[in-house]
Amino acid sequence: MVHNFNAGPSVLPKTVFEQASQAILNFNNTGLSILEIGHRTSLFQNVMDEAIALVKELMQLDSNREVLFLHGGASTQFFQVPMNLLSEGETGAYLDCGTWGTKAIKEAKVFGNVDVVASSKDKNYSYIPKGYTIPAQAKYFHYTSNNTIEGTQMHSIPDSPVPLVADMSSDILSAVLDFNRFDLIYAGAQKNIGAAGVNLVIVNKEILGKVNRKLPSMMDYQQHIANGSMLNTPPVFAVYVCLLTLRWLKEQGGVAAIEKINNKKSELIYNTLDSLPVFKPTVAKEDRSKMNVVFSMENPELEKDFLDLCKKEGMVGIKGHRTVGGFRVSLYNALPLSSVEALTELMKHFALQHA
Amino acid sequence: MVHNFNAGPSVLPKTVFEQASQAILNFNNTGLSILEIGHRTSLFQNVMDEAIALVKELMQLDSNREVLFLHGGASTQFFQVPMNLLSEGETGAYLDCGTWGTKAIKEAKVFGNVDVVASSKDKNYSYIPKGYTIPAQAKYFHYTSNNTIEGTQMHSIPDSPVPLVADMSSDILSAVLDFNRFDLIYAGAQKNIGAAGVNLVIVNKEILGKVNRKLPSMMDYQQHIANGSMLNTPPVFAVYVCLLTLRWLKEQGGVAAIEKINNKKSELIYNTLDSLPVFKPTVAKEDRSKMNVVFSMENPELEKDFLDLCKKEGMVGIKGHRTVGGFRVSLYNALPLSSVEALTELMKHFALQHA
Numbered sequence: 101m102v103h104n105f106n107a108g109p110s111v112l113p114k115t116v117f118e119q120a121s122q123a124i125l126n127f128n129n130t131g132l133s134i135l136e137i138g139h140r141t142s143l144f145q146n147v148m149d150e151a152i153a154l155v156k157e158l159m160q161l162d163s164n165r166e167v168l169f170l171h172g173g174a175s176t177q178f179f180q181v182p183m184n185l186l187s188e189g190e191t192g193a194y195l196d197c198g199t200w201g202t203k204a205i206k207e208a209k210v211f212g213n214v215d216v217v218a219s220s221k222d223k224n225y226s227y228i229p230k231g232y233t234i235p236a237q238a239k240y241f242h243y244t245s246n247n248t249i250e251g252t253q254m255h256s257i258p259d260s261p262v263p264l265v266a267d268m269s270s271d272i273l274s275a276v277l278d279f280n281r282f283d284l285i286y287a288g289a290q291k292n293i294g295a296a297g298v299n300l301v302i303v304n305k306e307i308l309g310k311v312n313r314k315l316p317s318m319m320d321y322q323q324h325i326a327n328g329s330m331l332n333t334p335p336v337f338a339v340y341v342c343l344l345t346l347r348w349l350k351e352q353g354g355v356a357a358i359e360k361i362n363n364k365k366s367e368l369i370y371n372t373l374d375s376l377p378v379f380k381p382t383v384a385k386e387d388r389s390k391m392n393v394v395f396s397m398e399n400p401e402l403e404k405d406f407l408d409l410c411k412k413e414g415m416v417g418i419k420g421h422r423t424v425g426g427f428r429v430s431l432y433n434a435l436p437l438s439s440v441e442a443l444t445e446l447m448k449h450f451a452l453q454h455a
Numbered sequence: 456m457v458h459n460f461n462a463g464p465s466v467l468p469k470t471v472f473e474q475a476s477q478a479i480l481n482f483n484n485t486g487l488s489i490l491e492i493g494h495r496t497s498l499f500q501n502v503m504d505e506a507i508a509l510v511k512e513l514m515q516l517d518s519n520r521e522v523l524f525l526h527g528g529a530s531t532q533f534f535q536v537p538m539n540l541l542s543e544g545e546t547g548a549y550l551d552c553g554t555w556g557t558k559a560i561k562e563a564k565v566f567g568n569v570d571v572v573a574s575s576k577d578k579n580y581s582y583i584p585k586g587y588t589i590p591a592q593a594k595y596f597h598y599t600s601n602n603t604i605e606g607t608q609m610h611s612i613p614d615s616p617v618p619l620v621a622d623m624s625s626d627i628l629s630a631v632l633d634f635n636r637f638d639l640i641y642a643g644a645q646k647n648i649g650a651a652g653v654n655l656v657i658v659n660k661e662i663l664g665k666v667n668r669k670l671p672s673m674m675d676y677q678q679h680i681a682n683g684s685m686l687n688t689p690p691v692f693a694v695y696v697c698l699l700t701l702r703w704l705k706e707q708g709g710v711a712a713i714e715k716i717n718n719k720k721s722e723l724i725y726n727t728l729d730s731l732p733v734f735k736p737t738v739a740k741e742d743r744s745k746m747n748v749v750f751s752m753e754n755p756e757l758e759k760d761f762l763d764l765c766k767k768e769g770m771v772g773i774k775g776h777r778t779v780g781g782f783r784v785s786l787y788n789a790l791p792l793s794s795v796e797a798l799t800e801l802m803k804h805f806a807l808q809h810a
Contacts, residue, residue: 102486106493109691117479117488124476131457131769133472135650135696138461138772171527171652172673175687179671203672210669290688295490297526297652297690314565316534317558318527332530333645335652336464337692341490414486417493 103439106417107248107392107430108270109290116294116344116434123340134340139333147340148329154346158354159279161302168301168321169329169339173288174200174269177299178207181265181284184321186212186239187312193217193238193262197254198225198247199423200267208242211313217241224424225250227384236261240283240307246271248291249421251394251428252387257281263307271391272300273349274433275359283307291391292433294342298335349433358433365431365440366390372444376451378402382426396426399454403427406450413446458794461772462603462747462785463625464645471649471699471789478695489695494688502695503684509701513709514634516657523656523676524684524694528643529555529624532654533562535674536620536639541567541594542667548572548593548617552609553580553602554778555622563597566668572596579779580605582739591616595638595662601626603646604776606749606783607742612636618662626746627655628704629788630714638662646746647788649697653690704788713788720786720795721745727799731806733757737781751781754809758782761805768801 104111123134130143137143152167161167170176181204186192190212194205196219208214215238218229225247234241240263246253248270257264263283272287279285283304290296301321308322317323317331324331329339352358370388373379373395381388381395397403403426410418420426431440459466478489485498492498507522516522525531536559541547545567549560551574563569570593573584580602589596595618601608603625612619618638627642634640638659645651656676663677672678672686679686684694707713725743728734728750736743736750752758758781765773775781786795 104487104491106491109491109493109688111491112488117490120490121476121479124472124479132459132771133467135472135475136459136461136464136466138464139651171531173526173687175673176526179673183671207671207673210671288688290691295692296494296688297693316538316562316565318530318534318562332528333464333643333651335690335693336645337650338652338690416487 102414102416103442104416105429105435105439105443107421107428108288108432109296110417110430110432111434112294112341112345113348113434116341116348119344120341134337137336139330139336144336147343148334151339151343151346152329154343154350155300155302158273158346158349159302162280164304164306165280166303166305166325168303168324169334169342170299170301170324171297171318171335172299173290173296174267174286174299175203177267177286177301178204179210180319180321181242181286182208182211183313183315183319184308184311185263185265185284188212190239191215191235191237193234193241195229195232195241195243196221197228197252198244199249200247200269201244204242204244204267212239225252226382228252228254228387234258234260234262238262240265242266246389246391248392248430249424251383251389251392253389253391255387263304271389273355273358274362274391276356289338289342291430294345295338298338298342300342345434361437362390362431362433365435365437366393368437368440368444369393369429369431372447376447378451378454379447391431393429393431394420394424394426396420402454409446409450410443413442415443415446418443457769457771458797459771460784460790460794460798462776462783463643463787464651465772465785465787466789467649467696467700468703468789471696471703474699475696489692492691494685494691499691502698503689506694506698506701507684509698509705510655510657513628513701513704514657517635519659519661520635520657521660521680523658523679524689524697525654525656525679526652526690527654528645528651529622529641529654530558532622532641532656533559534565535676536597536641537563537566538668538670538674539663539666539676540618540620540639543567545594546570546590546592548589548596550584550587550596550598551576552583552607553599554604555602555624556597556599559597559599559622567594580607581737583607583609583742589613589615589617593617595620597621601744601746603747604779606738606744606747608744608746610742618659626744628710628713629717629746631711644693644697646785649700650693653693653697655697700789716792717745717786717788720790720792721748723792723795723799724748724784724786727802731802733806733809734802746786748784748786749775749779749781751775757809764801764805765798768797770798770801773798
């Protein structure tokens with residue numbers, strides 16, 4: 101039994117693996133692999149249509165929001181967003197609350213000015229800045245809703261006088277939110293949505309078409325909307341895995357139902373960490389991420405022992421990011437509660453041994 | 456029995472489907488799916504390293520050529536190439552010999568000037584222009600080596616006084632070429648290399664770093680080279696399918712061996728077409744593609760009958776591109792000779808019936 105706590109690419113539902121594996125041999129009883137069907141066939145059009153419809157349904161999107169499945173990962177969106185929204189000389193407002201936000205800021209500077217409204221760099225991004233003002237003359241305000249590496253998460257949507265843009269790569273579809281308050285949401289698929297190699301982009305079409313720069317076709321959201329995410333050959337298999345995962349999420353009862361389980365998982369592990377002095381959670385309590393639990397040990401010399409024990413017990417992916425150290429336990433939608441139970445039991449066992 | 460003549464995404468070797476399907480359930484006996492392993496693990500690093508090494512070996516690349524696996528498809532390269540090679544005011548030389556070349560030209564104009572050195576648009580791209588001059592002041596010369604939609608193919612490499620760039624999406628690895636004569640080769644994977652959602656890019660690093668524009672990190676070939684195609688999370692599964700297909704190609708005896716089979720397949724079908732007056736191949740004989748065989752019928756009213764017959768006999772993907780009409784039969788590396796034999800038998804049978 102393997103418990104997969106990887107930060108991404110990460111665990112997906114077992115039924116998704118089974119169905120994806122089967123579709124590679126014989127997709128929908130066509131005698132063809134999902135890898136060899138034409139993307140302009142009704143076979144694949146049905147996949148794309150259902151995936152888009154499920155995103156709209158699960159996120160309860162209004163009719164202004166367009167759903168796109170685009171090549172690349174969030175790093176592609178770091179530059180595609182300002183390329184589409186920011187003319188030279190104009191300013192994008194950014195919240196600097198972690199590694200990924202920092203990268204998004206760097207890419208925005210290629211296309212325009214950046215106003216960093218607040219930063220938590222002073223304390224290694226171990227908290228979410230609060231009490232900042234978003235300038236009304238900015239073209240948009242961008243933030244990272246969950247910081248995969250540092251283990252912090254925004255627990256409310258900021259009021260913004262300008263279009264709101266969020267990188268939700270590592271917490272999309274994990275909790276109920278009013279997604280219609282956002283003008284652009286993007287997320288690499290490889291955490292809560294599917295397999296690596298595709299981006300989910302949700303955009304309010306009203307904010308597009310205002311930039312005064314020539315856009316390459318493949319970078320132009322409006323062209324992708326006009327072509328239903330099929331401006332070119334889409335990443336067929338990656339979109340199909342998204343569809344399977346979205347279907348699974350709906351079968352679980354949707355976002356509200358998965359949020360309850362996610363809350364149980366994160367409460368269990370944070371309560372365990374807080375009760376065992378051997379472990380040391382590293383981020384501000386009120387900003388703790390429900391998706392990525394980051395901690396170290398009071399005695400760093402014990403870290404290797406704990407890592408070895410985890411490995412022995414089939415716990416995969418709990419080593420912290422190389423820039424942060426310590427441990428990181430990722431609790432994405434598809435991670436079963438039983439995996440968190442197994443890990444917390446191991447933590448208690450280890451704490452007793454080293455009390 | 457299905458015979459898959461799709462133009463792309465298209466048939467891959469049966470063993471590739473089987474191995475890919477298995478890896479989704481249990482990758483290399485890790486107990487984990489290939490879809491849930493971290494891309495920074497040695498598990499995936501080995502996949503990337505072997506895929507890159509196999510490309511270098513199969514194409515006999517010299518040490519100046521870097522091999523990249525990048526997100527997106529050839530349409531992404533249409534703009535990434537000029538973005539990296541063409542400063543504003545500078546000129547790229549392009550050969551206009553089909554739908555894809557036309558699109559590449561459109562995207563280049565976003566970044567600089569385009570000199571179309573020759574075009575076959577006058578005859579619906581049914582031939583390859585010859586006798587043109589490539590201007591020595593151009594920054595590079597770009598052409599499409601095989602025109603998937605129109606069914607023409609370049610059968611020799613042009614002498615170029617400037618860096619040579621080729622879109623080889625639909626004939627890469629199908630025949631022995633001196634690939635070191637090219638300074639940049641790109642190819643969407645979904646024909647001869649693997650599954651949709653990844654690009655193979657081979658670039659002479661000497662031509663990079665000369666453009667005077669700020670490049671977004673994800674569009675900068677130099678940054679991808681420095682990061683071994685792992686600047687961000689790569690399309691893990693799509694790269695793995697490339698690896699499996701490259702291994703298969705090596706097991707077949709490499710490019711020279713597959714070229715012999717490809718020659719047999721294309722000779723068989725063109726000889727059959729030429730011998731049966733009911734069929735009408737549409738492109739200039741000397742420019743016929745060995746990958747995509749395009750033809751129509753002397754009597755267009757019979758086209759539906761032939762299409763129905765093919766469908767009945769399990770022949771998939773032979774309908775011509777919507778912009779060209781008629782038929783298109785794609786003969787990529789993984790298409791077995793037996794499929795071409797089955798189709799040509801059906802053609803003879805049909806011709807007899809309608810003699």
